[in-house]
Amino acid sequence: MDGLFDFIVSKYNYWGYVVLMMIGMYAMIVKKNLVKKIIGMNIFQTAIILFYVSIGAKRDATLPIIAHGHGDAHHAVHAVDYMNPLPHVLMLTAIVVAVATLGVALALTIKIYKQYNTLEEDEINARLRGR
Amino acid sequence: MRIFGLLTVLLCGGLLIYHTADFPAWGDPASPASTHLSPYYIEHSIDDTMVPNLVTAVLADYRSYDTMFETVVVFAAGIACFFLLRAAKSKTPESMLYRHIPTGITLRIEKGSKTPPDSADFERIDSVWVPYDLIIKITCRLLVPFIQLFALYVVAHGHHSPGGGFQGGVIFGAALILFALTHNLSNSLKRINEKTSALFAASGVLVYAGTGILCLLLGANFLDYSALAPLLGGDPKMAHSHGILIVEIGVAIAVMAVMVWIYYNLASRGRHDEGL
Numbered sequence: 001m002d003g004l005f006d007f008i009v010s011k012y013n014y015w016g017y018v019v020l021m022m023i024g025m026y027a028m029i030v031k032k033n034l035v036k037k038i039i040g041m042n043i044f045q046t047a048i049i050l051f052y053v054s055i056g057a058k059r060d061a062t063l064p065i066i067a068h069g070h071g072d073a074h075h076a077v078h079a080v081d082y083m084n085p086l087p088h089v090l091m092l093t094a095i096v097v098a099v100a101t102l103g104v105a106l107a108l109t110i111k112i113y114k115q116y117n118t119l120e121e122d123e124i125n126a127r128l129r130g131r
Numbered sequence: 132m133r134i135f136g137l138l139t140v141l142l143c144g145g146l147l148i149y150h151t152a153d154f155p156a157w158g159d160p161a162s163p164a165s166t167h168l169s170p171y172y173i174e175h176s177i178d179d180t181m182v183p184n185l186v187t188a189v190l191a192d193y194r195s196y197d198t199m200f201e202t203v204v205v206f207a208a209g210i211a212c213f214f215l216l217r218a219a220k221s222k223t224p225e226s227m228l229y230r231h232i233p234t235g236i237t238l239r240i241e242k243g244s245k246t247p248p249d250s251a252d253f254e255r256i257d258s259v260w261v262p263y264d265l266i267i268k269i270t271c272r273l274l275v276p277f278i279q280l281f282a283l284y285v286v287a288h289g290h291h292s293p294g295g296g297f298q299g300g301v302i303f304g305a306a307l308i309l310f311a312l313t314h315n316l317s318n319s320l321k322r323i324n325e326k327t328s329a330l331f332a333a334s335g336v337l338v339y340a341g342t343g344i345l346c347l348l349l350g351a352n353f354l355d356y357s358a359l360a361p362l363l364g365g366d367p368k369m370a371h372s373h374g375i376l377i378v379e380i381g382v383a384i385a386v387m388a389v390m391v392w393i394y395y396n397l398a399s400r401g402r403h404d405e406g407l
Contacts, residue, residue, distance in 0.1 A: 010156030015148055022144040029136035058165055059158035064185035065292065066177050077177060079170035080160050085185035086169050089194060092186065093201040096297045096386060100208030103393035107215040110400055 013054050020047035034112065034119045038105050045098050049091045056087035064088065180371040182290045190295060191375040191382075195354040198378070199339050202385050206336050209389035213329070216401030224404070228256045235263055255317060257405040271313040278306035286383045290372060296382030303383065304390030311391075316399055325403060328392040335385025339378045346374075354378075 020043060027040025064085035066077055109119060116124050155162035176188040190198050229238045229247050232254060240246055247253040286299030311319035343354040351358030356374025357367035365373070395403060 007152075010159075011151050011154065013157050014151040014154055018144050018147045018151070021147070022140050025143065026136060026140045029139060030133050054157060055162070055164045057158045058160050061160070063293075064173065066183040066185065077174050079165075079173045082173045082185065084165045084169040085172055085189050087164070088186045089190045092190065092295070092297055093198060096301065097201055097204050097208075099301070100205045100389065100393070103397065104208050104211045104215070106397055107212040107393075110397065111215050114400075 017047045017051045032121045034109050052087040052091050056084040058083050181368045187289050187295050191378050202382050205389050209332050209392045212393045212396045216396045218401045229253050230256050267313050275306050275310050296379035300383035300386030303387040307391045308394045328388045331388030332385050335381045338381030
């Protein structure tokens with residue numbers, strides 16, 4: 001029982017991200033409305049971002065800013081005392097790029113709405129086949 | 132279709148959850164991600180770059196190629212929105228709404244009629260009629276300068292505290308978008324027009340890439356800031372710190388301008404006459 005509890009405590013964060021990712025993927029596959037698909041894509045991205053950030057976490061470590069790092073006199077830096085900065089860097093840029101791609105996706109939906117007067121995928125498909 | 136999609140999602144999620152058993156435990160200091168490259172970054176970056184914030188040091192120095200092309204991606208997104216949405220010719224609308232500010236009366240000007248004089252008493256408002264809301268306007272006018280100041284702080288203090296070019300740029304862009312939301316889009320276009328935002332977006336990328344080329348011309352590798360030491364003064368380590376600041380400013384300018392530019396195009400559907 002103790003082993004199972006340890007297993008759950010050490011893994012439950014991943015399960016949360018997988019569930020978030022499943023929600024996003026379901027929205028992207030099943031939902032007919034293009035805006036809902038974009039929302040699904042963003043939920044998916046959030047799951048990936050949370051996954052990466054949780055990889056960077058370290059027990060008994062603080063955030064990756066060297067304490068008393070001003071000036072020349074700083075203490076010896078040990079890697080176990082600071083979290084892994086690399087996932088933070090990757091996700092920092094990923095968030096901004098996600099916002100930018102969201103802008104492009106919304107621009108495309110506006111364009112589609114101008115053309116077809118609808119955002120429902122099946123109606124757009126019917127219109128395309130009818131031509 | 133719905134069942135098929137649900138099955139795909141459940142299969143995919145089930146496989147992932149099954150394989151999380153092989154993942155390192157949460158917060159494990161000996162996990163693969165924390166044992167190969169990151170100890171080098173943590174232990175050496177302050178000696179290499181004099182920047183206490185490791186995220187900034189890794190972002191703009193060790194991985195500066197990556198960050199440069201992320202900035203290019205943001206710039207490309209702004210360009211893409213422009214080309215997708217921007218209407219080449221803005222046709223004059225059927226009717227325009229003007230508000231006489233001292234009395235609060237709204238005037239509808241039909242197409243071809245005479246428009247009110249361009250004075251402080253009249254302002255053009257959006258055709259989806261918005262009430263004159265003094266509280267929102269004044270509050271946001273008071274807030275915007277402080278948000279902008281905070282954005283500059285986040286950019287400039289990114290070496291010593293959480294912050295940097297991307298975050299500061301987004302905050303600055305958010306301040307300008309807040310202004311455009313509470314006042315009219317045309318009002319904010321008067322302050323930062325499309326040409327300025329496009330120019331800022333391009334110049335931000337230019338600052339970043341130009342710093343790299345400058346290093347190249349001074350005889351070092353692309354984006355190796357230690358070559359800037361003769362120009363900036365100080366030893367090569369401090370030059371790394373200053374070089375990071377320069378490229379962060381470039382990133383901030385590019386991100387700020389692109390956010391505003393995308394907002395202009397999305398809010399007015401590329402017509403740039405009236406926004407949300």
